[in-house]
Amino acid sequence: MDLSQAYSMMMTDLGATLFLLIVAVSGLVLVVFDAFKPRHVATPWIAGLALSAGFVIEMMSIGAPEGLAWYDMMRTGGSAAFVNSLVLGSGALSIILTVPYLKKIGHNIGEVYAMILFATVGMLVLGAANNLVTVFVGLETMSICLYILTGFVRSESGSTESALKYFLLGAFSTGFFLYGIALIYGATGSMEFGAIRIAAEQSAGVMFWGGVSLLLVGFLFKVSAAPFHMWTPDVYQGAPTTITGFMSTASKAAAFAALVVVLWKALPAERWADVLAVFAVITMVIGNVIALSQQNIKRMLAYSSIAHAGYVLVGLASGSQAGYSGALFYLMVYTIMNIGAFGVLALLEWDGKEGSEQTLESLAGVGYRKPFLGWTMAVFMFSLSGFPPLAGFLGKWAVFAPAIDADLVWLAIIGVLTSAVSAYYYLRVLVVFFMKPEGENSPMAEHSFDIPRSSAAVLIACVVLLVVFGVTTFALDVTSGFFAADTVTQFLG
């Protein structure tokens, strides 16, 4: 290959991954900009615009056929574009919510936005990876930024503590992950998904499947599936609320997307389905059952996000095209619901303690004092518990139905039963919001606040999207298109 040929290839690939370039360069610019103009009003704007631009670009390439870039290290178009849009959208909405939040808690730090951008870069690489090395690079870029974001409120001991825990356990699981990659490379001689599969289908021994096990450990840790979930409640509760919203959605979507692609493209279709089913059950049971006894809403939502990871695993365990597309659809719905729910919680924080003291009792009667927050929260809670006609219902259907088709009826039954349990803790939030009288010592009673328009717009957008995706199925049609049979053959051929 001569130089000009390499150059033109590079330009093509740059074009295909333009969104990544925009976000990464903006992040670098922000770091410099913030050094000279600290706390400048333009900082969040630059970050938000960079993410929005990337979002628009990737939304437009969802319809494009799947392709590869950078010497087959990354995937473009199709499902990769879908996941990228999800991550970028989640990031953009989180930034809108974060601006007033940082002002309120009095830690208006400019680096936060740069870190969000860098975390997003990691997620984008992770979600669009086509090679185990890319997966690892993306995963680590994302994780390191998230460790920092979790702990950036240094004056708050809960925040710092959770950041440290997250880092220690994250490092621990990364060890397994890396060792898994090494074993797989040892067994197959490749790190590229398609090549791994071809090699594994010819011969897959203990070394290969051991490597896959360790690889899965890393993924299950990142998506907070039980019993690798222990960090989640502490981190979600300790982190600044809007950041929790961001990492509970975007990072989970990216990690799950990478897992889907690994299962779909890199592994032979055997062995792992039942394993995932077992972990789905453990995750759904632990997440939903422990959430019942939580008094702190943020912590409750952390367990709820564990439970939702279990639902997605149900879809993956079915190992079918419908299961994968259902999982992607579920991730999108889950992202919208959680951004909204954490957004409401962020607005309800009153004491600068980042919600670490935000118990159910302290929120009694909020629905009447702030009907807008009450009603939007009602939509998010109903959607999280899977009520039709909201998108949460269609999402559950999209992951449970393939499981039934794959003869995993017992799994679907456990899923439905545990999500029935979840109705208790979701609806209890609304009971507290609307049916409990405001306590005399309730901090809410002494503290009044305004709802910023930008935040209100985000919440309304989330509500509208939940209704739209709940009553229409076009998004589900889009995600099933990614895994249609011809795409697979095209890839394998």
Next chain:
Amino acid sequence: MQPEMLIKLVVLLPLIGAAINGLGGLFVPALRNKEGLIGMIGTIMVLLPFLITVYLFIGFQGDAIISNAFTWMAAGDLTIGFDYRIDELSLLMTMIVTGVGSLIHLYSAGYMHGDDGYWRFFAYLNLFIFAMLNLVLGNNLVVLFLGWEGVGLCSYLLIGFWYKDRNNSKAASKAFIMNRIGDFAFLLAMFIIFREIGSLDFDAVLTDGLTMSQGSITATVLLLFIGATGKSAQIPLFTWLPDAMAGPTPVSALIHAATMVTSGLYLLARLSPLVLMAPGVMTVIAIVGAVTALVAATIAITQNDIKKVLAYSTVSQLGYMFLATGVGAFYVAIFHVMTHAFFKGCLFLGSGSVIHGMHEVEHELEHDGHGHHLDPQDMRTMGGLKKFMPATRMTFLISTLAIAGIPGLAGFFSKDEILFKAFEAGTHGIDVGLVVWVVGLITAFLTAVYMTRAYVLTFEGEPRWPHADKITPHESPWTMTVPLWVLAGMSVVGGYLGIPAVIAHGDLNWIHHWLAGEQGPVAEAAFEGHVALAVEWGLIALGSLIAIMGVWLGWRWYSKRGLSFDEKLAARFGGLYKLWQGKYFFDEAYDKTIVRPLIGGSIHGLAPFDKYVIDGLVNFTGFFTRGASFTLRYLQTGLVQSYAVAIVFGVVLLIWLMLF
């Protein structure tokens, strides 16, 4: 425009009207007292569909047109489209519904004047028309059932329109619950059909459905008939209709006389080929219809509330129609549905006009401080109204004569045709035909008597309300009298659509050709040979004689002796009269045998079961799950070391599962 488009418009316009008046009134209180606007929107949204339907009717080529609005549901083998069907039967029914409906809307604009719920009333009324149109235009049983339930809902809303009076809400609930009993049977019938042939479209039901086993057909038709007895107020489910008079009078005219209560007959006519395959059930239908006709007619004689008389008269006339259905003369039943819509609509609206007038009297009495409580619906305090309300009187008289069956008026043609069909069936091997024929003749006589009684007590003689020399009612406004005149006119000419077969060999019997002709959607029982022409003329003469005699006797008795003749009747018939006056004690019997045991059983049997067993299980599950939650949360120690242990445990589990 294409008929497919137009028919959607026909259905949609009343819904739009309901939405405008309902939502507008709900959210913009300032609109609520714009009576003229509300009434105009309500009326136009029914009048336009009527005009469109007439256009479709004129252009109708003879082939049924199916218009698919959208696919309602598709699940597995079941696909149900929101389909509308334009054919002879649905066009006729649509014209009745929208035609009579728009007149009654116009009437209501005057009648409901000054009511706080004016907007609500028109919203409900439009919604009713929408539901009714779904009922008669639907191309499958599910859309029909949607309309069926929709009219039931609107009936409930309108009977309980003045909901501040507890009795009205009770009457509304009674109507709804009675109807639900019938609806349940209807649902079962649909389940059977779907199980047997896997489709609920009329085309499929009337082709594949006919090949079902005899048992299935009998069960289906019987269940459909039970459904029809609920909606069309037949024994044993008729007791709601008299109570339904608690609603405003236009409602009684529209829903409880002209349209909704006839939907059971429409259903049986629509499925007539299927019904004909179940002769046993047809015998039941004929007997139930005849008995209902007679029972209701005898009750009507003893009633003093003008609307109650008309209500029982409606039940009786519906019985007539079922009688016709039972002897296989479906098109005649529909014919009577149509003529009945004219004269009973006119009678009800006339009674409304009378009540309107008597309200005025009541108000003035109160205003003058006479402190008299006057029931504006009680005929005992009326009398002599012809002086004050000439238009109301004239139209009431015409429609009274029409329902009595005086030759030349609408009721004569349809009633006579029913009796003739019963006789024809009776003389052609269907024994029940002659029995119901005799019952029908007796009922015809009773009908003439009680309707004449109602007319005479209301309009003839001297006024009987207090201070009648000073306080007098006035004629109603034009919005109310115009519909009266139109309906009275139709009561005169409407019958000529079905000129009996003795004249011109039936060539002039338009309705027969239209509905039951070679391509018509309505089947009929076929008999070998004809009834002799002389016999037919004889029957017509007999029917006319009975009608004239009824009217003449009624007139003589009541114009001479007035109310005191009722006492004479009571003395003459003794216990029988008490039975009539007590409405055969159906309500009391239902209360004793069904309602009380049910309530008692719930209180002493089901409530404890629910409380201790069901709640106990539910509470135990909840208690157990929460207990598990409180135990499991101790795993979350907060120590990062124990978290790492959990991860190691997970790794071991994962590797073990994967490798072994």
